[in-house]
Amino acid sequence: MWTRIKRNKGMWLLIPMLLWIGMLFVLPHVKLFMLSFMDRRSGAFTLHNYATFFNKSLYTKVFIRTVIFSIITTSLTLAISFPTAFIITKVLGQKFKALVLMAIVLPYWISELIQAFTWMVLFRETGVINYFLQALGITDHGIEFLYHNSTIAVGLIYTSLLFMIIPIMNSLDTLDDSLIEASYDLGGNFWSTMREIIIPHAGPGIMVGSIMVFMLNLGNYVTVTLLGGKNSLWFTEAIYNQFIVRFNQNQGAAFGVILLTFSVLFVWIVLKITKQDLTEAM
Amino acid sequence: MSQEIDVSLVHVTKKFGELVAVNDVSFDIPKGSFFSVLGPSGSGKTTVLRMIAGFETPTAGDIYIGGERVNDMPPNKRRCNMVFQRLALFPMMDILGNVTFGLRRRGGMSKDEMEKLAEDALARVGLKGLGKRKINQISGGQQQRVALARSLVLDPTVLLLDEPLGSLDLKLRQAMKLELKHLQARMGTTFVYITHDQTIALAMSDTIAVINQGKIEQIASPEELYRRPATHFVASFVGENNRLLNGRVTRLLDDNVCEMDFGGIPMVGRAGDNLKPGDAVDLFIRPEMILLRPGKREGGILGKISEINFDGSHSLIKIDLLESSRPLALNVKLQHTEQAPEVAVDDVVTLSWRWDAANAFHPVDQSHIEKEA
Amino acid sequence: MYASSKNSRSLSQILFYVYVILILIFTLGPLVIVTILAFNDNPSASFPWMGFTLDWFKSNTPDRVGLFDDARMMAAIVSSLKVAAAVTIISVILGVNNAFLFVREKFVGREFLYMLMLGPLVVPGVVLGTSILAFSHSIANWMDQALRPGAGLILRPGFWLVVLGQVSFVATTTTLVITARLKRFDPSLEEAAMDLGATRTNAIMHITLRFLTPAVVGAAIIAFLFSFQNFNTTYFLIGSDPTVPIILYSRLRFGISPEINAVSVLLMIVTGALGIFAFAFQKNDDIA
Numbered sequence: 006m007w008t009r010i011k012r013n014k015g016m017w018l019l020i021p022m023l024l025w026i027g028m029l030f031v032l033p034h035v036k037l038f039m040l041s042f043m044d045r046r047s048g049a050f051t052l053h054n055y056a057t058f059f060n061k062s063l064y065t066k067v068f069i070r071t072v073i074f075s076i077i078t079t080s081l082t083l084a085i086s087f088p089t090a091f092i093i094t095k096v097l098g099q100k101f102k103a104l105v106l107m108a109i110v111l112p113y114w115i116s117e118l119i120q121a122f123t124w125m126v127l128f129r130e131t132g133v134i135n136y137f138l139q140a141l142g143i144t145d146h147g148i149e150f151l152y153h154n155s156t157i158a159v160g161l162i163y164t165s166l167l168f169m170i171i172p173i174m175n176s177l178d179t180l181d182d183s184l185i186e187a188s189y190d191l192g193g194n195f196w197s198t199m200r201e202i203i204i205p206h207a208g209p210g211i212m213v214g215s216i217m218v219f220m221l222n223l224g225n226y227v228t229v230t231l232l233g234g235k236n237s238l239w240f241t242e243a244i245y246n247q248f249i250v251r252f253n254q255n256q257g258a259a260f261g262v263i264l265l266t267f268s269v270l271f272v273w274i275v276l277k278i279t280k281q282d283l284t285e286a287m
Numbered sequence: 288m289s290q291e292i293d294v295s296l297v298h299v300t301k302k303f304g305e306l307v308a309v310n311d312v313s314f315d316i317p318k319g320s321f322f323s324v325l326g327p328s329g330s331g332k333t334t335v336l337r338m339i340a341g342f343e344t345p346t347a348g349d350i351y352i353g354g355e356r357v358n359d360m361p362p363n364k365r366r367c368n369m370v371f372q373r374l375a376l377f378p379m380m381d382i383l384g385n386v387t388f389g390l391r392r393r394g395g396m397s398k399d400e401m402e403k404l405a406e407d408a409l410a411r412v413g414l415k416g417l418g419k420r421k422i423n424q425i426s427g428g429q430q431q432r433v434a435l436a437r438s439l440v441l442d443p444t445v446l447l448l449d450e451p452l453g454s455l456d457l458k459l460r461q462a463m464k465l466e467l468k469h470l471q472a473r474m475g476t477t478f479v480y481i482t483h484d485q486t487i488a489l490a491m492s493d494t495i496a497v498i499n500q501g502k503i504e505q506i507a508s509p510e511e512l513y514r515r516p517a518t519h520f521v522a523s524f525v526g527e528n529n530r531l532l533n534g535r536v537t538r539l540l541d542d543n544v545c546e547m548d549f550g551g552i553p554m555v556g557r558a559g560d561n562l563k564p565g566d567a568v569d570l571f572i573r574p575e576m577i578l579l580r581p582g583k584r585e586g587g588i589l590g591k592i593s594e595i596n597f598d599g600s601h602s603l604i605k606i607d608l609l610e611s612s613r614p615l616a617l618n619v620k621l622q623h624t625e626q627a628p629e630v631a632v633d634d635v636v637t638l639s640w641r642w643d644a645a646n647a648f649h650p651v652d653q654s655h656i657e658k659e660a
Numbered sequence: 661m662y663a664s665s666k667n668s669r670s671l672s673q674i675l676f677y678v679y680v681i682l683i684l685i686f687t688l689g690p691l692v693i694v695t696i697l698a699f700n701d702n703p704s705a706s707f708p709w710m711g712f713t714l715d716w717f718k719s720n721t722p723d724r725v726g727l728f729d730d731a732r733m734m735a736a737i738v739s740s741l742k743v744a745a746a747v748t749i750i751s752v753i754l755g756v757n758n759a760f761l762f763v764r765e766k767f768v769g770r771e772f773l774y775m776l777m778l779g780p781l782v783v784p785g786v787v788l789g790t791s792i793l794a795f796s797h798s799i800a801n802w803m804d805q806a807l808r809p810g811a812g813l814i815l816r817p818g819f820w821l822v823v824l825g826q827v828s829f830v831a832t833t834t835t836l837v838i839t840a841r842l843k844r845f846d847p848s849l850e851e852a853a854m855d856l857g858a859t860r861t862n863a864i865m866h867i868t869l870r871f872l873t874p875a876v877v878g879a880a881i882i883a884f885l886f887s888f889q890n891f892n893t894t895y896f897l898i899g900s901d902p903t904v905p906i907i908l909y910s911r912l913r914f915g916i917s918p919e920i921n922a923v924s925v926l927l928m929i930v931t932g933a934l935g936i937f938a939f940a941f942q943k944n945d946d947i948a
Contacts, residue, residue: 018761029828033791096676114931116889118908119924123690136707187375189362191389205379224784241786261787
C-alpha cells in the first residue's frame with residue numbers, strides 16, 4: 006500500500022518532463038513534419054515541397070556539398086584531435102593536462118560568433134595575416150583569404166574540435182597504461198601499439214566524437230555563412246532563407262525534415278557498418 | 288662461479304626526483320632459477336622489476352640480461368617478458384589474439400605457425416582449445432594462465448612476474464602457486480617474481496632477495512632466510528617471530544653466540560650485527576622452535592600460560608614469563624603430535640630453545656617498518 | 661616511456677610537446693590577437709600597433725563608440741542576461757526533476773523516454789528553431805481565436821519564446837549532468853536520515869539535494885553559457901530585443917569593427933571567470 010502511494014507520488018515528476026519534451030520537442034517536430042506536406046496557400050496535402058528539393062538541382066547540389074564537406078571536415082577534425090587527446094591523457098602530467106584542456110575549452114565557451122569573428126580578423130583582406138605578409142614583404146597587396154572553402158574548413162574544425170577531443174579523451178582515460186606497457190613488453194612498437202591496442206580501445210570515443218562533429222558541421226550556420234559569405238552554399242542557409250526571407254514555412258519545413266531524416270539515417274548506417282554500440286560509449 | 292647468470296644488477300640506483308627508490312642494488316640470478324624479490328609496498332621491488340623489463344632506466348649502475356648490458360635497450364627489444372600485476376590482457380582481442388600478439392610483432396612466421404605455437408603455449412598452461420574465447424568470458428584463474436602463455440610463447444630468457452597472484456582468492460592462489468612452480472621447473476625458464484607475500488616467496492623460490500627502502504637486506508635460499516635472517520628487518524618481516532625488545536648483551540660466548548639479559552632473565556641466541564657486550568639488543572625467536580615442558584624444570588625459563596588458541600594441527604600458546612622484572616611474554620607454537628604435552632590456561636611451564644633458534648640484532652627505529660599481513 | 665630508445669624517447673617527447681604547442685597556438689592564438697587588437701588605437705581593427713587605448717570599451721565620439729557607450733550592444737547584453745537567467749532557472753529545475761524521475765522511478769517506457777530526451781541535443785539547432793517557431797505560431801493563433809485576441813502574444817517571437825526554445829535543448833544537458841551525479845548517490849543515506857527521524861522531504865532537502873549541489877551548480881553554469889551563446893535556435897524566435905549573438909551576427913555580416921574585439925575580451929573575461937569558478941567548485945567537492 007505504502008509503496009503504491011510512493012510510486013504514484015513519484016509519477017508527478019513525469020508531468021514537467023512530458024510537458025517539456027512534448028511541447029518543446031515532439032509536437033513541434035510533428036508540426037514541422039505536417040507542414041512539410043502542406044500546400045503553402047491552401048494547406049492541402051502535397052508532395053510539392055519535397056519535389057522542389059529533388060527537382061531543383063541547386064538544392065540537391067547544395068545538400069550533397071554540405072554532406073561531403075561535413076564528412077571531410079569531420080575527418081580532419083579527427084586527425085587533429087586524436088593525437089591531441091592521446092597526448093593530453095597519456096603523455097602530459099596532471100597540472101599541464103588541466104591547463105591544455107582549459108585552453109581547448111575556452112574558445113568554445115566564448116561563443117561561436119566570436120570564434121568566427123577571430124578568423125575574420127585574421128583572414129580578411131586587410132586582416133592580421135595580410136598585415137604580416139605585407140610587413141615581411143611576401144606580398145605587396147592584400148589577399149582575400151575569406152570566402153574560400155579552406156577558410157570554412159578552418160572555422161568548422163576550430164568550432165568543433167572540443168567535441169571530438171573530449172569523447173576520445175574519455176575513452177583513452179579508461180585505457181590501463183599497463184596494456185600499453187604489455188604491448189611494448191611483448192615486442193610491440195609505437196605504431197603497432199597504436200593500431201592494435203590504443204585505437205581499438207578508443208573506438209567508441211572516436212565514433213561518438215565523429216558523430217557529434219558531423220552533426221554540428223551539418224547543422225552549422227554562423228561559421229559557414231560568416232567565413233564563407235556568398236560562397237558558403239550550406240544547406241542550413243536554404244532553411245533559413247525559406248523561413249526568414251521568403252516566409253515559406255512549408256518549403257522550409259520540408260528542407261528541415263530532409264536534413265533531420267538524412268542525419269539520423271546517416272548516423273544509424275555508420276553505426277551499423279562500424280558495428281559500434283553507441284550506448285556503450287555514452 | 289660455474290653457474291650461468293641470466294640477469295645481473297650491478298650497483299643499480301634509481302631516483303625519482305629526490306626520492307631514492309632503489310639504492311645501490313646488486314644481485315645475480317642464475318639461469319633457470321626461480322628468484323623472488325620480497326619486500327613491503329614502497330620498498331622499491333616494483334621499480335627493480337620495471338628496470339629489468341625496461342620501463343625505467345637506472346639512474347646509476349648497470350643491468351645485464353644474458354650477459355648483455357641492456358640499460359639503453361627498449362622493452363620491446365629485451366628478451367624478457369612480464370606478467371603484469373593486473374595482467375594487462377588486451378580486451379580488444381580474443382585469447383589467441385593475445386597469445387599471438389608478441390609473435391606477430393616479431394614476424395617472419397606464417398599465421399598457421401603462430402597459431403600452432405600459441406595453441407601449444409595454451410595447452411602448456413591448461414587452456415587447450417579456448418583460443419577463441421573473449422578475455423572477459425573466462426575466470427580470474429584462466430586469465431592468469433593466458434597472461435603466462437602470452438609471455439611464455441615468446442620463449443623469453445627471463446620471465447618477470449609482478450605479483451600476479453595477488454588478486455586471486457586464497458584457494459586459487461594456493462593452486463596457482465604450485466602450478467607456477469611446476470611450470471617453471473618444467474620449462475627451465477628463469478622466473479623473477481615480485482611479491483610482498485612471504486608465504487608465496489618462501490614456497491616457490493630457489494632464491495629470495497629481501498628488499499627494504501630500496502636496499503637489499505639479504506639474498507638467500509628460503510630456508511636460510513627463515514632460519515638465519517641477516518638483519519633485524521628480515522627477522523621481523525619473514526615468518527612469524529616472537530620479538531623481545533630492548534635487552535642488553537651481557538657477554539659473547541662465541542663469535543656468533545651471545546648471552547643477553549631481558550628483564551633479569553638470561554637468554555642465548557645468535558649474535559647478528561657485530562653485537563658487543565653492553566649493547567642494547569632485540570631478540571627474535573620462532574614460536575615453533577621453543578620447547579615447552581609442563582611444570583617447573585631445570586635449565587629453562589619459567590612461565591604461566593595466559594591464553595591457548597587452538598588451530599587444528601597446532602595450538603598457539605601465549606605464555607607470560609614469571610621471573611622477569613618487566614612484563615614479557617612469548618608465543619609458542621605447539622604441534623599436536625603424540626608426544627605433545629597437555630596444557631591448560633594458568634599452567635606453569637618451562638621454556639627453552641637452542642641458541643641458533645634465536646636471532647639477536649641491534650634495535651632499529653621501528654617507526655617506518657610495518658609488517659604486512 | 662612509449663618510445664624506443666633513450667635518444668628517440670627524448671625526440672618523441674619533443675614532438676609531443678611541439679604538437680601540443682601547435683594546438684595551443686591554434687586554439688588560443690586567435691583569441692590572443694583579438695585581445696591585443698581590443699586595446700590597439702587603430703580603427704581598422706588590425707595591425708599595425710598604433711598605441712594603447714581603451715576607446716573600444718569606453719568612448720562616445722562621432723567616429724568612435726565604445727562598447728559601454730553603445731546603447732544597442734548594452735541592451736543586447738541585458739536581454740541576453742535576462743534570457744540566460746530564465747533559461748538557467750527553468751532548465752536546472754527541470755534537470756533535477758528529470759534526474760529523480762530517471763534514477764528513482766521505474767515505469768513503462770522509461771528507456772524510450774530517456775532516448776527521446778537526448779533528441780534536442782542531437783537535432784540541428786536550425787531544425788529545432790524552425791519547428792518550435794512553427795508550432796508556437798499555430799498555438800498562438802489558436803489562443804487568439806479561442807481565448808481573446810492577443811492572448812497568444814506570449815508565444816509570438818520575443819523573450820518568452822526565446823526562453824522556451826533554449827530550454828528545449830538546455831534542459832537535456834542539465835538533466836544529463838544532474839542524473840550522472842544522482843546515480844552515484846547511495847539511497848541508504850536518505851533511509852538513514854529517515855531512520856534518525858527526518859521526514860522524507862527533510863531527508864531529500866538536507867541529504868540528497870545537498871549531495872547534488874555541485875552538479876546543480878555545474879549544470880547552471882553550463883546552462884547559462886549555452887543560453888548566452890546560442891544563435892541557431894534563437895535566431896528564429898527572437899522578437900525586437902536581440903541577444904548578443906544575434907546583434908554580433910547582424911553586424912559581422914557587414915564587416916568588422918574594433919568594438920567587437922572589446923566585446924570578445926569582455927566575453928572571455930566573463931566565461932573565463934565562470935569556468936574557473938566551476939573548476940574550483942568541482943575541485944572542492946572532491947573532498948566532500
